[in-house]
Amino acid sequence: MNTAATTHYPAMTTSQQVESRTLCVLVDNEPGVLARVIGLFSGRGYNIDSLTVSETEHEEHLSRITIVTRGTPMVIEQIKNQLDRLVPVHRVVDLTSGGPALQRELAMVKVRGKGEHRMEALRLADAFRARVIDATNESFVFEITGASDKIESFVNLMRPLGLVEVSRTGIVAIGRGPEGM
Amino acid sequence: MTDMTGAEMVIAALADQGVEHIFGYPGGAVLPIYDALFNQDRVSHILVRHEQGAVHAAEGYARSTGKVGAVLVTSGPGATNAVTGLTDALCDSVPLVVITGQVPTHLIGNDAFQECDTVGITRPCTKYNYLVKNVADLPRVLHEAFHIAASGRPGPVVVDIPKDIQFAKGAYSRPREFQHRGYRPKTKGDLDKIKEAVDMMAAAQRPLFYTGGGVINSGRAASDLLRELVKLTGFPITSTLMGLGAFPAADRQWLGMLGMHGTWEANWSMHDCDLMIAVGARFDDRITGRLDAFSPGSKKIHIDIDPSSINKNVKVDLAIVGDCAHVLEDMVRLWRASALVPDKKALEAWWTQIGKWRAKNSLAYRNSNEIIKPQYAIQRLYELTKGRDIYITTEVGQHQMWAAQLYQFQEPNRWMTSGGLGTMGYGLPAAVGVQLAHPNSLVVDIAGEASVLMTMQEMSTAVQYDLPIKVFIINNRYMGMVRQWQELLHGGRYAHSYTEALPDFVKLAEAYHAHGIRCEHPGELDEKIREMLKVNKPVLFDCVVDPAENCFPMIPSGRPHNEMLLGDAATRVEDAVTEEGKVMV
Numbered sequence: 001m002n003t004a005a006t007t008h009y010p011a012m013t014t015s016q017q018v019e020s021r022t023l024c025v026l027v028d029n030e031p032g033v034l035a036r037v038i039g040l041f042s043g044r045g046y047n048i049d050s051l052t053v054s055e056t057e058h059e060e061h062l063s064r065i066t067i068v069t070r071g072t073p074m075v076i077e078q079i080k081n082q083l084d085r086l087v088p089v090h091r092v093v094d095l096t097s098g099g100p101a102l103q104r105e106l107a108m109v110k111v112r113g114k115g116e117h118r119m120e121a122l123r124l125a126d127a128f129r130a131r132v133i134d135a136t137n138e139s140f141v142f143e144i145t146g147a148s149d150k151i152e153s154f155v156n157l158m159r160p161l162g163l164v165e166v167s168r169t170g171i172v173a174i175g176r177g178p179e180g181m
Numbered sequence: 182m183t184d185m186t187g188a189e190m191v192i193a194a195l196a197d198q199g200v201e202h203i204f205g206y207p208g209g210a211v212l213p214i215y216d217a218l219f220n221q222d223r224v225s226h227i228l229v230r231h232e233q234g235a236v237h238a239a240e241g242y243a244r245s246t247g248k249v250g251a252v253l254v255t256s257g258p259g260a261t262n263a264v265t266g267l268t269d270a271l272c273d274s275v276p277l278v279v280i281t282g283q284v285p286t287h288l289i290g291n292d293a294f295q296e297c298d299t300v301g302i303t304r305p306c307t308k309y310n311y312l313v314k315n316v317a318d319l320p321r322v323l324h325e326a327f328h329i330a331a332s333g334r335p336g337p338v339v340v341d342i343p344k345d346i347q348f349a350k351g352a353y354s355r356p357r358e359f360q361h362r363g364y365r366p367k368t369k370g371d372l373d374k375i376k377e378a379v380d381m382m383a384a385a386q387r388p389l390f391y392t393g394g395g396v397i398n399s400g401r402a403a404s405d406l407l408r409e410l411v412k413l414t415g416f417p418i419t420s421t422l423m424g425l426g427a428f429p430a431a432d433r434q435w436l437g438m439l440g441m442h443g444t445w446e447a448n449w450s451m452h453d454c455d456l457m458i459a460v461g462a463r464f465d466d467r468i469t470g471r472l473d474a475f476s477p478g479s480k481k482i483h484i485d486i487d488p489s490s491i492n493k494n495v496k497v498d499l500a501i502v503g504d505c506a507h508v509l510e511d512m513v514r515l516w517r518a519s520a521l522v523p524d525k526k527a528l529e530a531w532w533t534q535i536g537k538w539r540a541k542n543s544l545a546y547r548n549s550n551e552i553i554k555p556q557y558a559i560q561r562l563y564e565l566t567k568g569r570d571i572y573i574t575t576e577v578g579q580h581q582m583w584a585a586q587l588y589q590f591q592e593p594n595r596w597m598t599s600g601g602l603g604t605m606g607y608g609l610p611a612a613v614g615v616q617l618a619h620p621n622s623l624v625v626d627i628a629g630e631a632s633v634l635m636t637m638q639e640m641s642t643a644v645q646y647d648l649p650i651k652v653f654i655i656n657n658r659y660m661g662m663v664r665q666w667q668e669l670l671h672g673g674r675y676a677h678s679y680t681e682a683l684p685d686f687v688k689l690a691e692a693y694h695a696h697g698i699r700c701e702h703p704g705e706l707d708e709k710i711r712e713m714l715k716v717n718k719p720v721l722f723d724c725v726v727d728p729a730e731n732c733f734p735m736i737p738s739g740r741p742h743n744e745m746l747l748g749d750a751a752t753r754v755e756d757a758v759t760e761e762g763k764v765m766v
Contacts, residue, residue: 081489090363
């Protein structure tokens with residue numbers, strides 16, 4: 001007997017393409033709200049590639065969560081609908097399907113080294129428009145903003161030059177044009 | 182605005198929200214609320230024997246009345262014991278407000294005695310939950326909890342109240358109309374889409390209504406409107422386990438329940454229809470079977486109040502988000518106003534085909550004079566109780582499916598069963614809640630002997646409050662559905678599905694000061710059922726049945742609707758045409 005017949009559940013049948021999406025979620029900034037959002041993703045087996053959260057409207061106590069996720073179109077639709085029905089969620093906007101959007105990340109990159117390595121690190125930082133925000137005789141901390149792939153290349157270039165550690169914000173995103181979410 | 186303690190606010194809010202009965206169990210962290218319950222007569226408290234029982238009783242209460250069920254339990258184990266009931270209520274969309282005590286605020290996170298992270302534990306099994314850290318928030322939170330539990334797609338809401346907040350004084354305010362900041366479920370369906378749906382219905386050749394628990398949850402009006410629409414259109418109708426009773430089983434347009442243990446005609450109609458109109462149903466895996474072979478040739482309309490139910494398992498052609506009653510009302514109106522005429526010929530042919538499927542008599546079984554067949558027991562129970570003011574609850578397993586197949590429900594809110602979660606032990610406590618809400622009605626828990634032992638202690642509750650529930654135990658000494666799967670799919674290796682030692686249910690009933698009846702022969706069944714109905718106290722009815730009987734029809738998992746297994750008593754003639762089928766329109 002094949003496995004499909006011995007299980008209690010129907011077999012998986014979907015073979016749709018997996019896509020990456022950036023979702024902006026406006027939520028009440030109340031205790032546990034992030035746990036609700038993350039719990040939804042883990043509980044239902046959705047992916048989180050990047051997640052950022054901060055209060056954006058202080059008077060109304062609203063936070064904006066930016067989530068980069070992956071899934072088939074049907075799963076993405078589920079994710080949006082499931083998010084939308086959480087009680088503290090006000091709005092869910094799909095920035096990938098909703099027209100052109102800007103996506104940026106900020107990273108702090110610590111590099112340790114001397115001599116030529118140190119000079120090379122500074123030169124590359126200049127080329128990438130990374131700022132020095134901390135320096136000692138043997139180290140720099142660079143601040144760099146940009147699209148994720150730009151940060152990725154910068155970090156990769158720093159690796160042989162004495163990369164110590166990286167701290168990244170994850171992606172924040174906003175739609176282009178005059179309209180808000 | 183009146184000054185009172187947090188504990189008094191809880192009672193005031195319950196009373197103001199129309200709660201008559203609260204099911205609960207006291208403990209250290211809720212003592213102030215119990216103190217406030219003492220010497221007042223606005224809210225009556227029903228003491229259960231286990232917190233899971235409290236939640237199921239509240240579910241039974243809620244589902245048989247359409248009101249919000251209320252529960253009061255203590256912190257730690259009180260809250261964790263309630264988790265199964267909460268999950269059950271979430272799966273089946275039952276409106277509940279569950280109040281849990283919590284250790285004092287300054288001890289939260291301290292691993293205090295009987296502390297647990299109640300909001301953390303219940304977050305995934307509630308529609309919403311609150312931890313109240315300021316007594317000033319308490320009245321708003323309590324009223325909001327009732328609003329959230331009852332509106333939109335209903336569900337359980339937990340309010341976790343630390344003990345110091347119960348003692349603290351503050352100003353109480355009565356509930357008033359308010360708009361929640363973010364939570365505003367959509368109830369009115371989009372008229373353009375409803376119009377489109379009506380056009381699709383008028384053009385259909387092989388249409389089918391597929392309805393679910395959402396119709397029941399939407400209230401009596403939804404069932405009435407559904408009946409009107411089904412009559413107007415002349416279409417056949419089937420329903421999920423949760424939707425039974427929304428449409429009367431006695432009606433000729435009723436095809437019986439669909440799904441894994443649904444009728445031959447309901448499942449074949451689902452498979453072969455060209456238009457499926459899903460109303461308040463969620464395309465659960467027990468319904469769809471193999472997804473890529475699910476109703477391959479049909480257009481699908483889906484009406485649901487919860488947008489996340491749409492396109493979750495099955496891609497539909499037209500989605501209408503809204504409350505069933507609202508949408509059905511618009512549909513009836515637009516159908517009446519529509520100039521489009523359905524294809525009578527096609528519909529006639531469709532009914533002829535359905536008549537052929539019906540002739541299969543898929544619920545047939547071989548009866549016996551020696552041993553009670555479980556199906557026979559349920560049929561006799563139905564025959565001897567039909568026409569009475571009756572509510573049925575069930576546990577989970579074979580007996581539940583036989584009850585769904587064979588007990589004929591004519592009205593909504595009369596059938597309480599654990600569908601989504603499939604909680605063994607649901608039926609007895611649910612019956613307690615139902616009987617409390619309907620003291621003069623007949624309440625029967627069609628049970629299995631394995632399930633009912635999980636919450637048997639609630640017999641004690643039934644006795645304490647003079648609730649004459651009838652627990653009709655289909656006793657085959659097996660976890661019957663487990664045994665059936667082991668027989669059909671695991672080579673007959675009956676691993677741990679037989680109960681070697683069962684209590685004597687008659688003596689057990691006596692031990693609870695209830696009434697016990699045992700029935701072992703088909704010949705004495707009627708007489709004993711009559712005895713059960715006559716006794717005006719809780720009854721444990723031990724109906725000893727054939728241990729080997731299987732529940733058919735059955736769609737083995739991973740198979741489509743047209744590959745059902747039938748019992749050997751079903752009609753073999755593949756294409757029997759009945760006169761019945763021919764005259765149906």
